[in-house]
Amino acid sequence: MLDNLYRKRLIKDLPVWRDKGWVSADGAEHILADLSGGEDQARFPIVLGFLGAVLIAAAAMTFVAANWEEIPRLARLGLLLAGMGVAYGFAVALQRRGYDLLADAAVTAGAAAFGAAIMLVGQIYHIQKDFPAGVALWSLGALIAAVLANSRGALAIAFAGFAFWSFLGAEDPGWIVHWPSLLAIAASTWLAAAWNWPAGRHLAVLALLFWLVATVFALASRYDWSGHATYATLLTSAGLLWAIAHWELRETPLRAWPSYLDTLAPYALAGLLALLLILQLAGDVFPEPVTADEAGRFLNPYILALGLLVASALALVPTIRSGAFTRLDAAVLLLALAVPLAVAFLADRGQFLALSTDPGRSVILAATLIGIAVWLTAYGHRRSSRIAVNLALIAFGAEVLYIYLETFGSLLDTALFFLLGGVLLIALAWFLNRMRGRLTRATDGNEVAP
């Protein structure tokens, strides 16, 4: 899709560049020919094929859920098994004719029918409601189909299924941390890496993050963590992951991993910003401060979060060496993790209360989020990362909206906060512009248009 946009822009720009003499007429043609691989025209029927597979899958699921008595259940099971067979049969036929992607869609439908059949068996024999083993078996079947039939669609089902399994497994009292689902996601990730499949990288990263969040929530509910402690732990995890995502591994034996880290970076950053916002809401959702018990168990998540903060600091060292972060960048990031952590801790100790009664907590958290958003736009510009800039703007906008809706005690306070913030930002912009002007004059003596 993005390639298409890029080509459209080039078609507009290339004649201009040719007229200016920057590219030769021959070169312009070569550039265009290189981009239009001819794949776009063939893509439409395949998209339709996949949408068809998704609809058939949905039909199979709702057919099972309807629990229709008119057809005996064994016949229903037979129907689904036959559906599986037909889908795989179609896949073979399509594969032979060279329609690889349509064959992939057929395998996807088959893997979905397999899941529907498992759910039907669970229904027939009244196997427990969540049926984690059923979800695990479905995902495993989809993974095997993905390996044997080279099906990306089946691998996508496996990722989604294993992520769901991690959620069900995390609730299982028999596990403190549900390792089997992590192993299964890792195996699927290995396959996606072997195929060098870009969308698979996103699925892998999302599934792993889902596992992490499910695990933290499971720990929180088992050991009675407060809302503040839970989100502070997730916030420091996101910070650690974002720092790790900037590691330079291209020269190391782990050469397949940099692309995974590149994929991880925006998700970790988005999580970090979202959690800063959620922490502010958490005070409203869980306004009661946690009373410190004798055993000091309420400290445990904070010790974990502190450990993650230290790990983030250590993880930032190689990024400073490689030049991904400056010392200032690293300091800002650590501050953006440490300040909310301290605020969350103090809130649980009863030092800060709910937003409506204690403006201190919300002013600090709001200032932290706005501060990191401003720093992030600068960072994004410097590293030409459009995603970082966009996320910063979204976070900034969301924060302003939240402050406006909540108000610090009164609308007058809110107005004062906005006014101060606005004046500070404009002053910063004026200062930066002056600095830049001076620097560029110093280097080449020419005035550059701002």
Added chain:
Amino acid sequence: MIAVLDKLPFAVRFAVVFLLQAAAIGWIVFDRVAILRDGTEIRLQARPVDPRDLFRGEYVTLGFKVSELRPATLNSAEEFEAGERLFVGLQADEEGSWVPVSVAKSLPSGPAGNRRYIAGRVVYAYPSTPVRESDSERPCPDPCTTLAIEYGIESYFVPEGQGKALEAARDDSKVEVLVAVTVTGRAAIKGLIVDGTLRYEEPLL
């Protein structure tokens, strides 16, 4: 490893996928049929509540009298923790309902007599109010540990539209579940009894 697979013809690979998946489903069916066919029939009192499952449609959640147990009242001195497996001994009372008579971490060996064991898992353990000795119950000293237990027979799937009716039945009727238990304690639902009459009966297949 993937390179090795590339040498297999496509038809063979797809056939392997199909056979593996079909066999997995056949295996669950076989396993369940074995419990239903060979297991002893017992009746457990239950309370149905109606929710809905994402994949499998309408079902009622069954809460049993044996879903909550106080080990001390059953003469057990063992300590149970969340996640642990346990075996609850059941015996039929005069009305034909099976009630708990023992609880242990391992399956008791020796002749079972008229007692049957059902395997469950502790969902959570919590202290509750102590019970003094009475005609019906043995004492449960402070802290009286109570266990919430799952047996894997807590969901009953019904055709669309019938869940609410079943839920309503719990207020003015006696709902019992006919369960098959094997000698190893595995359980599967065989049918639903409302006020003594078998309302739903599950065939083997």
